[in-house]
Amino acid sequence: xxxxxxxxxxxxxxxxxxxxxxxxxxxxAIDAGKIVAVGPTDQLQKEYTAEExxxxxxxxxxxxxxxxxxxxxxxxxxxxxxxxxxxxHKGVGPFRRYLTDENxxxxxxxxxxxxxxxxTTTFCDYSTPILDIAQFYKxxxxxxxxTCFIKEVPDVLDTLQEDDLYPFEPAIGxxxxxxxxxxxxxxxxxxxxxxxxxxxxxxxxxxxxxxMKKVKNIANEKQLKIHMHVAQAARETKQMVxxxxxxxxxxxxxxxxxxxxxxxxxxxxxxxxxxxxxVEREASMVVCSGAIGIIRxxxxxxCSFLEAGGNVGLGSxxxxxxNCNQMIxxxxxxxxxxxxxxxxxxxxxxxxxxxxxxxxxAKAVGLGDEIGSLEVGKKADIVFVDLTAKTMQPVIKxxxxxxxxxxxxxxxxxxxxxxxxxxxxxxxNGKYLTVNEEDIVDQCQRFATETTEKVTKEHFRITNAYEFxxxxxx
Amino acid sequence: xxxxxxxxxxxxxxxxxxxxxxxxxxxxAIDAGKIVAVGPTDQLQKEYTAEExxxxxxxxxxxxxxxxxxxxxxxxxxxxxxxxxxxxHKGVGPFRRYLTDENxxxxxxxxxxxxxxxxTTTFCDYSTPILDIAQFYKxxxxxxxxTCFIKEVPDVLDTLQEDDLYPFEPAIGxxxxxxxxxxxxxxxxxxxxxxxxxxxxxxxxxxxxxxMKKVKNIANEKQLKIHMHVAQAARETKQMVxxxxxxxxxxxxxxxxxxxxxxxxxxxxxxxxxxxxxVEREASMVVCSGAIGIIRxxxxxxCSFLEAGGNVGLGSxxxxxxNCNQMIxxxxxxxxxxxxxxxxxxxxxxxxxxxxxxxxxAKAVGLGDEIGSLEVGKKADIVFVDLTAKTMQPVIKxxxxxxxxxxxxxxxxxxxxxxxxxxxxxxxNGKYLTVNEEDIVDQCQRFATETTEKVTKEHFRITNAYEFxxxxxx
Numbered sequence: 001x002x003x004x005x006x007x008x009x010x011x012x013x014x015x016x017x018x019x020x021x022x023x024x025x026x027x028x029a030i031d032a033g034k035i036v037a038v039g040p041t042d043q044l045q046k047e048y049t050a051e052e053x054x055x056x057x058x059x060x061x062x063x064x065x066x067x068x069x070x071x072x073x074x075x076x077x078x079x080x081x082x083x084x085x086x087x088x089h090k091g092v093g094p095f096r097r098y099l100t101d102e103n104x105x106x107x108x109x110x111x112x113x114x115x116x117x118x119x120t121t122t123f124c125d126y127s128t129p130i131l132d133i134a135q136f137y138k139x140x141x142x143x144x145x146x147t148c149f150i151k152e153v154p155d156v157l158d159t160l161q162e163d164d165l166y167p168f169e170p171a172i173g174x175x176x177x178x179x180x181x182x183x184x185x186x187x188x189x190x191x192x193x194x195x196x197x198x199x200x201x202x203x204x205x206x207x208x209x210x211x212m213k214k215v216k217n218i219a220n221e222k223q224l225k226i227h228m229h230v231a232q233a234a235r236e237t238k239q240m241v242x243x244x245x246x247x248x249x250x251x252x253x254x255x256x257x258x259x260x261x262x263x264x265x266x267x268x269x270x271x272x273x274x275x276x277x278x279v280e281r282e283a284s285m286v287v288c289s290g291a292i293g294i295i296r297x298x299x300x301x302x303c304s305f306l307e308a309g310g311n312v313g314l315g316s317x318x319x320x321x322x323n324c325n326q327m328i329x330x331x332x333x334x335x336x337x338x339x340x341x342x343x344x345x346x347x348x349x350x351x352x353x354x355x356x357x358x359x360x361x362a363k364a365v366g367l368g369d370e371i372g373s374l375e376v377g378k379k380a381d382i383v384f385v386d387l388t389a390k391t392m393q394p395v396i397k398x399x400x401x402x403x404x405x406x407x408x409x410x411x412x413x414x415x416x417x418x419x420x421x422x423x424x425x426x427x428x429n430g431k432y433l434t435v436n437e438e439d440i441v442d443q444c445q446r447f448a449t450e451t452t453e454k455v456t457k458e459h460f461r462i463t464n465a466y467e468f469x470x471x472x473x474x
Numbered sequence: 475x476x477x478x479x480x481x482x483x484x485x486x487x488x489x490x491x492x493x494x495x496x497x498x499x500x501x502x503a504i505d506a507g508k509i510v511a512v513g514p515t516d517q518l519q520k521e522y523t524a525e526e527x528x529x530x531x532x533x534x535x536x537x538x539x540x541x542x543x544x545x546x547x548x549x550x551x552x553x554x555x556x557x558x559x560x561x562x563h564k565g566v567g568p569f570r571r572y573l574t575d576e577n578x579x580x581x582x583x584x585x586x587x588x589x590x591x592x593x594t595t596t597f598c599d600y601s602t603p604i605l606d607i608a609q610f611y612k613x614x615x616x617x618x619x620x621t622c623f624i625k626e627v628p629d630v631l632d633t634l635q636e637d638d639l640y641p642f643e644p645a646i647g648x649x650x651x652x653x654x655x656x657x658x659x660x661x662x663x664x665x666x667x668x669x670x671x672x673x674x675x676x677x678x679x680x681x682x683x684x685x686m687k688k689v690k691n692i693a694n695e696k697q698l699k700i701h702m703h704v705a706q707a708a709r710e711t712k713q714m715v716x717x718x719x720x721x722x723x724x725x726x727x728x729x730x731x732x733x734x735x736x737x738x739x740x741x742x743x744x745x746x747x748x749x750x751x752x753v754e755r756e757a758s759m760v761v762c763s764g765a766i767g768i769i770r771x772x773x774x775x776x777c778s779f780l781e782a783g784g785n786v787g788l789g790s791x792x793x794x795x796x797n798c799n800q801m802i803x804x805x806x807x808x809x810x811x812x813x814x815x816x817x818x819x820x821x822x823x824x825x826x827x828x829x830x831x832x833x834x835x836a837k838a839v840g841l842g843d844e845i846g847s848l849e850v851g852k853k854a855d856i857v858f859v860d861l862t863a864k865t866m867q868p869v870i871k872x873x874x875x876x877x878x879x880x881x882x883x884x885x886x887x888x889x890x891x892x893x894x895x896x897x898x899x900x901x902x903n904g905k906y907l908t909v910n911e912e913d914i915v916d917q918c919q920r921f922a923t924e925t926t927e928k929v930t931k932e933h934f935r936i937t938n939a940y941e942f943x944x945x946x947x948x
Contacts, residue, residue: 019946078868078884079876083809083823107868114864290810294883297813297821323883324865335557336764336807337814339771347771349557351947390588391798393915394552394581394922399930400943402553409768409797410552412886441867448868456873469874472493473825 003031005380005423006050008041010061011387011395011403015359015373020062020351020404024397028061030380033192033422038374054418058388058395060403062354063374064121064143064381064419065327066361068286069227069265069315073099073127075114076107076448078319084465086162087295088235092320093158094461098454101129103447108133110444111325113437115316116142117430118326118413121381121421124263124286124315124365126200126227130179134187137195141426141434143381145365146183147200147227150176150215152207158461162235165242166205173211184224193370194379194422198263203229204248205239213255225261225366231274232266233296249274258283263365265315268292268300275301279310284364287356289334290324291317299341302334302356303348313361314353327357331408350408380423389415477505479854479897480524482515484535485861485869485877489833489847494825494878498871502535504854507666507896512848528892532862532869534877536828537847538595538617538855538893539801540835542760543701543739543789547573547601549588550581550922552793558939560636561769562709566794567632568935572928575603577921582607584918585799587911589790590616591904592800592887595855595895598737598760598789598839600674600701604653608661611669615900615908617855619839620657621674621701624650624689626681632935636709639716640679647685658698667844668853668896672737677703678722679713687729699735699840705748706740707770723748732757737839739789742766742774749775753784758838761830763808764798765791773815776808776830777822787835788827801831805882824882854897863889 012026016038027044029037037044074092076099081091108127115123122143127133130148137144152168160166180199188197201207201215219226231237231248240248249270252258260282267275267285278285287302302312314330316322324330331353338348362372371381387395387403391410396402407415419427426434459466468474486500490512501518503511511518548566550573555565582601589597596617601607604622611618626642634640654673662671675681675689693700705711705722714722723744726732734756741749741759752759761776776786788804790796798804805827812822836846845855861869861877865884870876881889893901900908942948 017946019942020948021946022948076868077870079879080870080874082879082883083820085819087819110864110867117864293810293814295819297815297817297819299814319884323880324886329886333810336767336811340767340773340811340814341771343771345559345561345769345771346557349942349947351942388915390584390591390915393584394550394919396551396554396922396926398926399932400554400939401948404948405553405556405939406797409556410793412798412803412888414886414888441862441864445868448870452870452872459873462873465874465879468493468823468825472491472496473823474494474496474875474878 001048003029003036003048003050005030005052005054006044006048007054007056007061007382008045010056010059012374013060013062013403014038014375015063015355016375020354021373022401026061028374028382030423033380035374035376035378035380037376056384058386059417060385060387060407062383063358063372064383064421065119065357066122066313066365066372067115067120067316067327068124068313068361068365069288069317070123070125070325071127071318072108072111072123072125072133072325073104074107074318074320075111075325076103076444076451078323080452080465081320082294082465087321089157089160090461094458095451095455097155098451101132103451104128105132106444106447109136109440111319112136112140112142113432113440115325116419116427117416118328119383119416119419120327121383121419122367122371124227130183131186134183134195138190139435141424142421143371144195145198145367146187146195147198148176148180148183149202150180150200150207150211151202152211165239168208173207177211177215184222198225198227201226201228203232203236204251205236209255216256219261225263226257227263227265229266230264231270232268234269237269249277253277266292266300267305268296268298270301272301272304275304276308279305279308284311284313286313286315286364287334288315288317288322289337290330291322293333293337295321299337303338303342311360311364312356313364314356326413328407328411328413331357335408350405353408354404380420382420383416384418385411385415386417391415475522477503477510477522477524479504479526479528480518480522481528481530481535481856482519484530484533486848487534487536487877488512488849489537489829490849494828495847496875500535502848502856504897507854509848509850509852509854511850530858532860533891534859534861534881536857537832537845538857538895539593539831540596540787540839540846541589541594541790541801542598542787542835542839543762543791544585544597544599544799545601545792546582546585546597546599546607546799547578548581548792548794549585549799550577550918550925552797554926554939555794556768556939561795563631563634564935568932569925569929571629572925575606577925578602579606580918580921583610583914585793586610586614586616587906587914589799590893590901591890592802593857593890593893594801595857595893596841596845598701604657605660608657608669613909615898616895617845618669619672619841620661620669621672622650622654622657623676624654624674624681624685625676626685639713642682647681651685651689658696672699672701675700675702677706677710678725679710683729690730693735699737700731701737701739703740704738705744706742708743711743723751727751740766740774742770742772744775746775746778749778750782753779753782758785758787760787760789760838761808762789762791762796763811764804765796767807767811769795773811777812777816785834785838786830787838788830800887802881802885802887805831809882824879827882828878854894856894857890858892859885859889860891865889
């Protein structure tokens, strides 16, 4: 049979079944962007004649990673809000009001390139200006599941006291809902579902109950997922109890949000019982270990969610906090933070977090039928890892394989040497094939300088980090 | 004045003073392997004429990192002992007896290359076969502070029950002490102190009190540091209490070990009072966050040690456990694990862990007068970081600098683009200038395969990891 592409001689990790689905000297046959066969090289070589044959000798080949939650635009201010408490208020707060759509877009592009080069093929990007960012994903060729903020709170968090309830401005709510609906109309289902959209109420504390209900009705009517921050911190719980005398999840239950359309991000402040309720209602979870660890010193209840039988994906969140937009970092931190949380080295072994970054993450964001494993009928989103990189060396196959522990614990990202989405190579050996990397880096640098120069007069609001600099520590 | 090398136009972080010692558009003048001036480029360009001029535009330039504790030879078995409890017994235990000097050396070479490429210039390498490894450091040109295991326990840990006291064999003690003394005689002070030696009693539980005392007498007589695992786990405490009815630090106090010659590694199971006693006696600490986090799910008391006023260095430990032999990883994990331990994002900010990886780490291992900062009279061990790498972008200088947070939290290692030791470039843009990388990787791969094939009959001893593989999870 004639096909587009045949990958041969791979150390193949299909992620099929309950483990990593290893096939020694494996092959993947791809036609029209989809996987048409997976199996031993000998067998597939007999059955298929390919336009392009990719020799994957000394390569680990696996499904592309799913970044289940990121705010790519924060790339524009990487590293300005570290080591500070009240991160949203005092860390990024002073900078937020100076961001423009133009410089946010520049930050997004850079972060997306960073993720792609480290093997992310699906970006669940929750960003502004989302319509422009969608154009970039169109050009880049990566898979995107896009969301924008529906909220009624103006950019004033840095001026509030810790106990103040956030002000709501309904006009902001209308405007942001409109933008999200425009995103859905223009992009949901684009390019045979390569780009899809979800609805993004920012969190139960960021919009009024009326708008929350309106969003849920639209989600039901249009069969859309709701991608939302839930119980993200004690800060949110304080807002919810102050406003409604209810914790986030009880509130969401009451207004009908707890069902399989909910992708609940963070859950840092959720109790075990709340987590179990979410799983019972078939909501899914995204854990952003790096971000929550650095911003709050906390480890969200991903293990409880998994134990209760739920699906958990991994998200890199934002680079003005977490700093890294890539899933190899998230896999490692998720495994290590939970080992520490439970003082148990057996918690979340490498193969489990690899499943969270691939097949289970895909299910968690509602794309389980299309991506997440290398299996017949799924889209050919595929990552190659160079096993001759020193961080992946030596490669051991007996008495057990070390590929997966080394990918999760030792690899740093640069070992990824080829990335395919829909069977098309987007990145190979350090080069991006569909966009101009240099322009993107230059633009990001220029806009960041412009933005932060404007912030100069706000020094008094920037806490730790600015103090550190004045004392010669940054 | 004529000199060998002038580095100009750097974003220079000298690590002088109490912070990071930033100099905008900075320069470093180097002659005969030492730093002869540090200051603004304009000024140094007037004062010096150099044989070699290195333009560091768009580069962050800082002192080389000190890996204060590593067992490089475990590189030969990277990734075989993950996600398992009783790591020493059940994780590496079954493999340990099959290691030969030849394959340990191959593992060491690969791990050392990995560290150098990510900016480690000083390797406090606690390894076997140390005399051969010293030859490799001689050839490579890196700075090395070498130690080998003085111990009386044979390689039988994997056959013991958890409560069994380790057997001591005095003949092993004599042999290993002899090797350490040979190391001192042949290498201590080599090449104007580029290679030095310390004494390495493995830990208070691994040799008899008589041999411990003998080692301490030699240390006093020859003015050598003692590089030792101390209170490394509850396992050690159990041995000490079982044998002597004393905890490790009380025991060490009694036999005169607690003074400024002691470099105490781990201290995982040390109490706050024990930590304070060590600081009072001017011992120093090395924390191996990655290794202890992954092997035990614990966070050693580095913050307590720092608070009590002690010096703490960072160590990468071994790659059959921690997996990564590089300090950018260690800086990040040390900061994040301690934020989580104390549920406080302000704990161990980026600049503090950068000091631990450079100037304070140098002091902790007794090399504070020679390395650790860029300052006149110190050795020219210098690292260049490419600021155009996406992980370091954008570069922000106002209202505060983001170089240090991005180096610690975002960089992955591949941003290091040049490494100098004693003013000599050893690594530049992915190439090693003094050794053949390809041979080293090939050799390591070959020996790893040979070794693990021999271990095949020991499957029954390998716990989690082998179970995982049988179930298709690895």
